[in-house]
Amino acid sequence: MTDIPAKAAVASASSGSLLLTLMKLRTFIALIAVLVFFSIAAPNFLSAANLILMSKHVALNAFLAMGMTFVIITGGIDLSVGSIVGLCGMVAGYLVLNGIDLQIGYTIYFNVLEIALITLAVGILIGAVNGLLITRLNVAPFIATLGVLYVSRGLALLSSDGRTFPNLVGKPELGTTGFGFLGAGRLLGLPVSIWILVVVALGAAYLAKYTPLGRHIFAVGGNERAARISGVRVNLVKMFVYMFSGFCAAIVGLIISSELMASHPATGESFELNAIAAAVLGGTSMSGGRGTIGGTIVGAFVIGILSDGLVMMGVSSFWQMVIKGLVIIVAVVVDQAQRRLQSRVTLMQMAKAG
Template identity: 40%
Template sequence: MHKSSKDLVKCISRFQSLLVLVLMVIAISLLSDRFLTAANGWNIMRQISVNVCLSIGMTMIIIAGGIDLSVGSILALAGAVTAGLIKSPVPIPWLGIELDFTLAGAMIAGIAVGMLLGWFNGQMITRVRIPPFVATLGMLSIARGLTMLWTKGFPITGLGSSFAIIGTANFLGAPVPVWISGLLVLLFIVVTKKTRFGRYIYAVGGNEQASRLSGLDVDRIKLWVYTIAGGLSAVAGLIATSRLDSAQPNAGIGYELDSIAAVVIGGTSLSGGQGSIWGTVLGCLIIGVLNSGLVLLDVSPFWQQVVKGIVILMAVAIDRLRNRGEDQ
């Protein structure tokens, strides 16, 4: 009896996020007939695609035993850099030339900036040994400041119809942002579960010292994780910028919290070594469905925040109970 109830708890907790999601979808569709429609479904998916991109990187960082507070600022800077390069050429006075970027060039430059800042995070953490929380807190401020400098505090708008495809167009019936985030999810599920790099991320987060003694180059693994996460934040920045046809200097403020929330709701442990991209996707969906449902039910935006907080606490509480079950 005791044993079987324990197994049941284990079984439920394994699918806890999926269960919560299904229950939420059922509950909201009973209360609002505008919720369970194809249009609203795509709408939710499009809305969460930015958070999904951010959270893939965040998941890998947290599994590796770190944290990244700078994703929102990197998102803003990458979006602004790309938008700026699309709008106007960059003069290089001492060579007497102007660099005029193509659309692809501008986007690649944006992603490169994201990776560079992520790489810088990694350097601070592995070389200077600054704790990830503090290192990325610094970057949160630096990247935001650089965004303000680059945009001079004003939105960069009117980016053209080609760039708008990324955020607003449909392809084979699905929005392009959903394609982008979906493909990235698949790619990184394979990376984390089926490659040596992925295995090493789990090992480093699970036990750094044992990983080092097992011959892993712990610093290089962490450096790559932060660099990749920076690149993914930049991709999120491109999607967000394209959707609004505008790079906002204060885009992405507070996104790091939504991203961490999605990762945690998805069952990834903040102490590292455990978790999955798939869980994070469910976490993003739960937040997305919750937001959409609360809007459709005309719940005040202030209450929406309270409810979101409660969901995060519940997710972590269930996780705690499950782990306590394993300790005994």
């Protein structure tokens, strides 16, 4: 994964100070720092098996963080992603085990591809509900997605009465086998979930940089009124980002259920906070208008490696939380310092230019 602002910073290093360049590269530096630290401090950290395992953990957070990045760039927030993960996992599990009873004596069973598509559609649909609440009914994003957080979690629990859907192997005679492929399958030596992450991340990064929709996402977050007057369909842009966030959450729901071969309704609790942390660590501004997919992915890796590495070192989970929190705070403080330094450098350049 490349970090786009980091590259730009290297290109313009001659004009800015060294300090500024270091600050711009901070997420990258943090990533290298944690990698180096744990490869020394934790035995087996650099083994291929461990790296792949960590990547699978990171991937889950990275999906959510990408969706979150677009939402935050438009100036919003999506608290519902964790619950969508849980609900989508339950939808997939239910369909594998029970199919859909048509109430006329027949039950439709779907194959795994169809189940995956239906589950993604459910995620997108819940994202659309978020979007409609925010654009049509003018509910503040924080509140709208908080409400949807509870509703989705409640529905997930209702779907099984709080129980787990176990043993999702499916039945060959119904054509519902093969659900484990997403979570456990491999292509060219890498887990399927990593390949999916690569595809979605490249797609999202392309969208952000080379399409009008991407440009509009940044414009809406930078100045919604100006965007509206320039003819940007602000409501459609917002609908899209919440639907994309729901889509990403649905992918995570599918992958987790598939890995465990079971769906538990409490899956994904507090995932939204990790996603926000990764996005912020990657340089996404909570006030909107700034952020990159590349940065967010690096941010997700920093957080993921940090928690896995600390586990391997045997650090207590209580200390892990403290450390994670400190890292996030430092990231934002450095971010602010960089902005100030940046504007001072710009002013100085302008003064020199005349």
